[in-house]
Amino acid sequence: MRKIIFNIVIVIVVLSCNSKNNSNHQKIKDINNVKKGKVLIIGKTDDLIPFNHFNVFNTSSASLNHGNCITDQKVIGDSIVMEIDSILEPQLLHLTSYSKDINYRATFMAKPNDTIIFEIKNKRFSIKGEKAAEHNFYSSLRDSTPRYIHNPYKGSIIEYKSRVDSIYRKKVDFFNKYVRRHNITSKSFIDFVASGLKYSHLYELISPRTQKNGDSFYLAGPEELFTIIQKEHSSKEQLFNLKDYLGDITIDDFKDESHLSIGSFKPALSGLIRNYFATSDHPSYSKEKFLAEKAVIENNFDEKIKEYAMASLITVYHWRGLGNSKQSVSFFKNEIHEYGKQYPDSEYTKEIEDIIEDLNSFELEFPQPALNTKLLSKHGDTLTLGEIFNRSNKRIRVINFWTSWCPPCITEITKANSFKDKLSVENNVEWIYLSIDEDKKKWLKKSKELESYLNVRNQYLVINGTNSPLGRYLKVHSIPRYIILNKQNEIVLNYAPHPSDSIVFKRIIDKINIEN
Template sequence: MKLIKGIFFFILLVFVGCSKQRTESNNSITQIEENNVKQKKGKVIIMGKTDDIDAFKYFNVYNHSSLSISMKNYYKDIKVIKDSLFLVIDSITNSQLINIHASSSKSSYDGQLFVSPNDTVVFEIKNKKLKFIGKKANQNNFYASLFDSIPKYNNYSYNGDIHDYKQNVDLFYNKKLNFLNQYVKDKGINSASFISMVKLDLKYQRLYELIKPKENGLIPIVQNEYNNKEEIFDFETYFGNINIDDYKNEDHLKLLSFRSALFSLVKNYYEYSDHTNYSIEKLEAEREFIEKNFKGKIKEFLITSLIFNYNKKGFGRSINSVSYFKKFINKFEKEYPESSSKEDIQIIKDELALYNFELSDLPLDAKFVNNFGDTLTLRKIFARSTKRIKVVDFWASWCSPCISEIMDDKSFKDRLLVENNVEWIYLSIDENYQKWIEKNKKMKHVLNFNNSFFLLKGNKSSLAKSLKVSWIPRYVIFNQEDKIVLNNAPRPSDKENFERIIDNISNNSLN
């Protein structure tokens, strides 16, 4: 064990201490890989270098094969020294796809790659681009090359004609297959497992796009388009004669695209009861369908996905649904005591326990300052906002998704302010006060001294700890009595669902 640790730190020291030589020549990195990786069975090493230092503050690895309810793994043992990053993953037991993501105020960086046990992955972020280098670089750069050459499906969204939409999806699917075949030929890639997995991934991506032309799924679109037509929509022709039995191969669970497509099929096609979406009745109907048609790991995945999906959409925001949801989760835990989602389930249970919960004095009195240097607390903000619904938005200047959400559709937020008396409170967990000030200036049409604050001690403050703020963007909704309704609310960009939650809070206050 000491020998292995020594090798790891030796690689890190070489990687960090020789950054200049590494940029000029990849041969030394490749040699390190070949000489050392054989001694690390079941491990994958990820090494990176960046010219955007803040990007490594928000760096994650998304493991496709993880059946965690959140569908991602966070690795906390990432070592960052100056402009270099080093990470060892010991949970890669077979060939699979993984994603890496980094984010800063300058840009967002994403890479999807194919790894096998004992691989070493080397990447660099330079001039706002993420690129893989070294051994297997051609394989790992495939998806970036694909997306550079062929637009993503969401660039050609549903425009009112479902058949036209299907033709576009199929057109780009065939283009992607042709691109793969040519890419493999041009780059001399002869890995059968890589080619097979990418083909499966593209297949399930296509299926997902077909089942979800829009957020609410295919069925409402078909009902709307065919409402006044005499002919019947042919689902078999549309999908290509798919059968539920075709989606019971547990080996395919290691593909995120398979899991997304399967869950969407169940939720938006196979389970066709007309109960209201995200109601107790709908959740019960979906659960019954899953238990009747699936077993083993696929059944476990689908039930955990229901829990995660309903929680994400704000289910549990009333006394009745909270009680039902807790029982639903308890039943799952008894059936799957060793579930890989145990930690995620506990987070959801903790969030449900905060329903109708009032913050204690310590978090209420956590200090933050505005851009004039005035010191305030959440208690003071609440005191000036009596009888208002409050949305607390935790963000940071280096978090691209946070900034996108803040900038997204100000008119929607203004309408909720007027119609539902909603106050928006933006709390930054930045470590650097000056960077927060600079970002405020750039977004001054949204952020001002009255709604934007720098939270002293950031995510280590009593307020962040009390609300368990361990990721951003994060939204906490308080009702008019300053009680927590949702400790992990949907993003405001999910307008339909977000507004439904706000309306529900408003209507409860009238009863």
């Protein structure tokens, strides 16, 4: 129940937060410990602006996509009370906010019925209270040890592993010293952190960071571990030993259902199933590979982990293009229907329903309002998407939604340029670049910078962007976004893989040519 009825005592206590005496916070905690499955975050500030911008994200939540999980928020004077609902296991929460010239962030483990007390004073964010040492750990870890997001794969998987292992050892060493220094004895905290560090380490190994995002951040790119290994070792006589690379890890290390609440457990499990535990030689993201991974999940895990792993499997395979042909879309819909029957009250229902909706758009023609969406050319001309389609026939078309401020968009445009040129010539593919920038000048400026990569004739600014009939019809909520159309201008794949994932992308284009 989203509506929260606050005990009158809480209000009285919060109203008195101007006092520097922290005993009031303890009273709030004592009162609310009876609220099972809820966490309170209580703070006071000398700058009220952050109170308008607080977000708390739960990367261990049931949803495969993590959103703001604050279920109620009240500001009274210089104090704030935020409530997080349904915390039934220890969870990792990420709090963010900002003021005029500073960003605030904190990461902490929250247990059921916890109260986290913080203060913003003189532009500094600090967590107070009797569990301050536990609640401050992750922020201290971030500030005191190297971060994986700054550690990219540079062309040698062995050298990459060496750096990942070094970062992991430094994090474990910091953790052990931190526990001793602060005399932390909570078994649940120690187990949660130690397991989380282990799973994060495994995820970094199984999903090398190859995609630059901004000036110094790197994300796991479309090229997965096996692809990287094949590129590096295909000409070498000695085979790459994946067991040595990952260490002494077995499927039994992922059978503890309580670890589902540890954020790094889920991506590590999914990556290992795909790249290690499922040993079939079938092509990546094929129907046969899907069934091989499904067998690993069904034969090794109990219901809660199985429910998550199958939802993740369906989501990833949808993103990577399964369902892009008449044969595979029928197979994929049947698999999703089977999942729904097995888990009628699944925690991941929203994500599965979104996939079904997308699959139902397979080979659908654009509605007239979407075709009539107004587009602005670089030369200032206005035309519609329908007019672009009418200019040439019998071509496969790829629509790319992007913006001038999106680093992954720019990376995709530049990185896959030669591959896209090859598809244009050999497979008769037409690329249509649609910017959803709100600022026309920024679009034109970035377009000029990228003129050697972009097709001048086929790049446009979408009038009203995501709020246009086209943006609403296609549900353009994230970028970069690629949509593949067949030669009849029917939607073959609404969420296509990125062209930099050239093997998967080429396979989709080849299927369209065969079926047409």
